[in-house]
Amino acid sequence: MxxxxxxxxxxQLSRLVDKAAKGESFVIAKAGKPLVKVTALEAPTGGQIRRLGFMAGQIVVPDDFDRMGEAEIAQLFGSDA
Known part of the structure; x- marks a missing residue:
């Protein structure tokens, strides 16, 4: 390495980053002492990226979803709801 x-x-940052992106990791040193290792990231491919709304039409949210457990929660906090 x-x-x-x-x-x-x-x-020579641009050249070094290009090399690292191609899989050639390198170490940056100061006064002969290694400080950091620069290596390529494994970015997700198109098929691995999560998309919002990917389950549209597959699940149903109840109309009272935002009020579910309301009485129990109020009781826990000492309220008379």
Whole structure:
């Protein structure tokens, strides 16, 4: 694995990021001491991305959903609802 000093990393950041994105991780060091490892992220593919509304039409929410358990909750908080 390649080790680059922090000055070199600053001046050649674009090139180093491109290499890391292609799977070539590298280490950034300061005064010869390794500080961080730069590696590519595993981004989700199109089929792995969650979509809002993917279960539309498959579930039913009761009309009183926002009032379910209202009496029990009020009792827990000492209210007479």
């Amino acid at each position: 390649e080790t680059v000093n922090i000055h070199e990393a600053k001046t």
